[in-house]
Amino acid sequence: METPESERIRLLVLTPEYRDFLWLGYLLEQDPAMAPELTWCPDLIDCEDLLSNAQFDVILWDCIFHGGSETEFLRYLTVSGRERPVIALGADPEYRLAPPMLAAGAADYLCRQGLDRWNLCRAVRCLWYREQLTGPEASHLGREVASGFINRDLFFDRLQQALLRAGRAGHSLALLHINLDDFRTLNESFGYQKSDQLMLKLAERIRQHLRRSDSLMRIGGDELAIIAEMVEDSLDISRIIRKVVNALNDPLTVDGQNVVVSASLGVATYPEAGDNPENLLRRASRAMFEAKRDPGTSYRFYDQQLHIAAGYQLRLEADLRNAIRGGELELYFQPRIDLATDGVRGLECLLRWNHPERGMISPDEFIPVAERSGLIVPIGYWVIEQACKRLQDAADLGYPGLVLAVNLSFRQFHDRKMTETIFRIIFNANVDTSLLELELTESAMMHDPEYAQRCLRELSQLGISFALDDFGTGFSSLSNLQHLPISLVKIDKSFVQELGKSADAEHIIRAIISLAHSLQMGVVAEGVETEGQLEFLRQQHCDEIQGYLYARPMPWDDLVQFLSNRNSAACLQQ
Ligand code: C2E
Ligand code: CA
Ligand code: CA
Numbered sequence: 046m047e048t049p050e051s052e053r054i055r056l057l058v059l060t061p062e063y064r065d066f067l068w069l070g071y072l073l074e075q076d077p078a079m080a081p082e083l084t085w086c087p088d089l090i091d092c093e094d095l096l097s098n099a100q101f102d103v104i105l106w107d108c109i110f111h112g113g114s115e116t117e118f119l120r121y122l123t124v125s126g127r128e129r130p131v132i133a134l135g136a137d138p139e140y141r142l143a144p145p146m147l148a149a150g151a152a153d154y155l156c157r158q159g160l161d162r163w164n165l166c167r168a169v170r171c172l173w174y175r176e177q178l179t180g181p182e183a184s185h186l187g188r189e190v191a192s193g194f195i196n197r198d199l200f201f202d203r204l205q206q207a208l209l210r211a212g213r214a215g216h217s218l219a220l221l222h223i224n225l226d227d228f229r230t231l232n233e234s235f236g237y238q239k240s241d242q243l244m245l246k247l248a249e250r251i252r253q254h255l256r257r258s259d260s261l262m263r264i265g266g267d268e269l270a271i272i273a274e275m276v277e278d279s280l281d282i283s284r285i286i287r288k289v290v291n292a293l294n295d296p297l298t299v300d301g302q303n304v305v306v307s308a309s310l311g312v313a314t315y316p317e318a319g320d321n322p323e324n325l326l327r328r329a330s331r332a333m334f335e336a337k338r339d340p341g342t343s344y345r346f347y348d349q350q351l352h353i354a355a356g357y358q359l360r361l362e363a364d365l366r367n368a369i370r371g372g373e374l375e376l377y378f379q380p381r382i383d384l385a386t387d388g389v390r391g392l393e394c395l396l397r398w399n400h401p402e403r404g405m406i407s408p409d410e411f412i413p414v415a416e417r418s419g420l421i422v423p424i425g426y427w428v429i430e431q432a433c434k435r436l437q438d439a440a441d442l443g444y445p446g447l448v449l450a451v452n453l454s455f456r457q458f459h460d461r462k463m464t465e466t467i468f469r470i471i472f473n474a475n476v477d478t479s480l481l482e483l484e485l486t487e488s489a490m491m492h493d494p495e496y497a498q499r500c501l502r503e504l505s506q507l508g509i510s511f512a513l514d515d516f517g518t519g520f521s522s523l524s525n526l527q528h529l530p531i532s533l534v535k536i537d538k539s540f541v542q543e544l545g546k547s548a549d550a551e552h553i554i555r556a557i558i559s560l561a562h563s564l565q566m567g568v569v570a571e572g573v574e575t576e577g578q579l580e581f582l583r584q585q586h587c588d589e590i591q592g593y594l595y596a597r598p599m600p601w602d603d604l605v606q607f608l609s610n611r612n613s614a615a616c617l618q619q
Pocket of ligand 1: 206377394395396407408409412421425428451452453455514538571572573574591592593594598
C-alpha cells in the first residue's frame, strides 16, 4: 500500500560518500511502511542552501561531514536546520560519543558499527513522532488528523483548561496515561503503518466507551491520554479504567489477523497529584512506568490510597459479576406491619451477597458498584424473579395477600426494555401483579422524568404498585409527585431515628403523613427500633411500620417461621 504523502518521513542526509547515502537509504527502505524521502547533501557548498530551502523532517548527519570541529558544526546544524532534529552517525561507540553529541544539540547518536535497520528506523521514527508533537509543523492541522495526534502544547492547554474548570467547580479530575506494551514488536511484525492504524483503531474503540466529558488524545506513537473531568471518587475512575481494560481485552484486527495488545495505565488525579499540567502528566507517566512492571494490561495510581480504593472497587465488580452466576446472591425479607391490624402486610426484599472469601457484604457497599457498572440491571431482574417465586410460595403456605416489595434502582431505568422485561418475568411466573410493589427513590425519576413516568404508567397498568422510598431526603415535594401512580410513601429512617431527639423530625413526619393521606397515599415508617417511635407513629396514624423493633431482614425460611409464630400467637390471643 502507498504511504500517504503526509506520512512520508523526509530526511536530509549529510554524508560525503554516495555509497553511505545508498546504504542508509537501503536500511530505511527495508521497512516498507517507512517510505522515506531522502535528500542527499554531499558537500558543504550545498549544505547552507539545502538547510534553508529543502523540505525535511529529520537530519541524518555523518560526523565526518564538517568544516572545523564536530560539535561546532552540530551547533550550526541545529540552528540553520530550523530546529529539525539531528541524528549523528559516528565511528565511535555510543558510550563514548553519545554524551558530547547530545550535549552539543544532537537529538540522537548512533554508532555506524553494527547499525541495523531496526535501530536506524526506530531512531528516525521516534524523532519524527516527537516532531509531530512539538515541532513548528505540529499545529499544521492536516498532519494532526492524518496521524490522529494532538500536539503537546494543545494537550497541555486542554489539560490546563480542565484543571481550571475543576478548580472552580471543586471537582476532581483524573489524567490517565496509557502506553501500549511492546509497540516495538508490533512494529516489527506489522510495520509502522499498520501498527499506527492499530493504535488509531484502539483509540477509537476506547473513545466510544467514554463519557462525553472525558477527552481522549493521542499524545505519542504508542501513547494515549484521557482527561476525565468531574470524577467524584475512585469508583468513577475505576469505571474508566475498566472501560479501557475491556477495550484492550478484545483483539484488534490488522490485515485480517487478530492481534491482542496490552497496555500500561498510569493515573494521576487532581488535586492529589498536583495542580498543574506538567506535574500531572509527569506523575501519571511515572505511575504508568510502574504499571509496566506487571505483566499484561495493568494500571497504577500515582496516589497509593486511590490505587488501593480503585483496585478494591474493580475487584468487587469482577467478583459481583461472578456472584450472579455463582449463586452467591440471596434475598432477605423484612416484614412490614400494618398498625391497624398488627398483621404482616408485606415484605421488603433486600439483597444480600454471600462473598466466598469476605462473607456477607452489605448492599450499601455493593449496590453502588452494581449501579455504576450496570450490573444492577440483570441483578434487578433476578430480584424480581425471586420475589415472584416467593409470592407463589407465600400463597402455597397460606399467606395469599402478602405484598412483596422490590427496590428499583435509578440505573434500571436506563434499560429501555425495562417494562417489557418486567412484564415477561411476571407473565412467566403467573402471579397476581397487585401483590408486587416497586420501591423507587425520587432521584430515580429525576434523570429522565418523562421516560420514568411512562414506565410507571405502563407498569401500573399491569397492576403493579409503587412506593416512594427514602422520602424526605430528596428535594421534591409530594404534591409534585401526585400525578404519578404512587400509592405509598416510605418515610426515611433518618427521620424516624431522630424522634425524641429533635422537634424537627416530629414536624416533618407529621407533615408527610398528613400530606400523603390527603393525596390518598399510604405511609410506611422505616427504621422503627423503639417503643417510643412506634407510639408516636401510631398517634400520627402512620399506616405501616418496618424496623428492627418487629423484625430484621431475614432469610426466607426464618421468615416463614416468623409468620407462623405470629399466627399462633394471634390465635392464642383470640
Ligand atoms: P432501603 O431500601 O432504604 O432499605 C431499608 C434498609 O434499612 C435495609 O438496609 C434495612 O435492613 C434497613 N433497616 C430496616 N429496619 C431498620 C431499623 O430498624 N434500623 C436500621 N438501622 N436499619 C433498618 P439494607 O438491607 O442494608 O439495604 C440497604 C439499601 O440497599 C436499601 O435501602 C436499598 O436502597 C439497597 N438495596 C437492598 N436490596 C436492593 C435491591 O434488591 N435492589 C436495589 N436496587 N437496591 C437494594
Ligand atoms: Ca427500600
Ligand atoms: Ca428506604
